[in-house]
Amino acid sequence: MHTLSVYFREARAQVLATWRTPQFLIPSVALPLLFYGVMGLGLSRGREEVAHFMLANYVIFAAIAPAMFGFGAGVAAEREAKLIELKQIAPLPAGGYLIGRLAAALALVGASIGLLGVLAWFGGVKMEPGRWAATLGLGLASAIPFALIGLNVGLRFSSQGATAIANLLFLGFSLFGGLWMPLNIMPDWFTRIAKVMPSYHLGQLSQMLSGMQPMADVQQHVSIVVGISVAALIGAWAAWRRQMA
DSSP: OHHHHHHHHHHHHHHHHHHTOHHHHHHHHHHHHHHIIIIIIITTTTOHHHHHHHHHHHHHHHHHHHHIIIIIIHHHHHHHTTHHHHHHHSSOOTTHHHHHHHHHHHHHHHHHHHHHHHHHHHTTOOOOHHHHHHHHHHHHHTHHHHHHHHHHHHHHSOHHHHHHHHHHHHHHHHHHTTSSSOGGGSOHHHHHHHTTOHHHHHHHHHHHHTTSSOOOSHHHHHHHHHHHHHHHHHHHHHHHHHHHO
16 A cells, blocks of 8 residues: 555656646647647538547547657656656655656646547537547557657657657657548558558547447557557666666
8 A cells, every 4th residue: 555655646746747847738738739729620611520530630649749758858858867866766666757757648648638529529529428438538548658659769868869759759650640631642652651650550449439430450450559569668668677777
């Protein structure tokens, strides 16, 4: 029970620290809302199916920035500042720092996705309660594979390098994953790249859960996302072990 209390306190501290950093908080929460308001609602011109389609993509998009920058650039900056070493000598259970970081990322993603859902509802998107829960829930769960990828970046590169790579991954996952625009209007080579992006497969699952696509190749999409997540977890664990040595 004492160990769980320590985990909870570290998670709470990380969440509060994140919410008190407006230069990180505002873009992470506001950017998906701005993009969806302009591209999902503004450009749809009242067409509910377009706003519906874009919502399914943007709940995945909302998970990328907090994971990439919180676990990528954020961890790299704290590693360079020796704050992670300070955590090592503190009476904190193994993994407490990372669990706290994940809690902070999930809090940001949850806030962004919740506001996206409210905006979409007022924008005329209609779904059954179960589909709303499944779509928004998948968006929240999507933070985990992106966080593992970001953690690899944060533990392996300098602060400046991690920021640059996090930006590249953020743009790559969003653009090549088909989250900003349908891949059927893009060149064929976009589709080939998309199939190795976790954002593409999560986006396809989100489209299915929201009712915009029929359920097809679900096992394939899930397997690829799980495979990428496991590979990222192994890489992050190896990098963390070197950091702790």
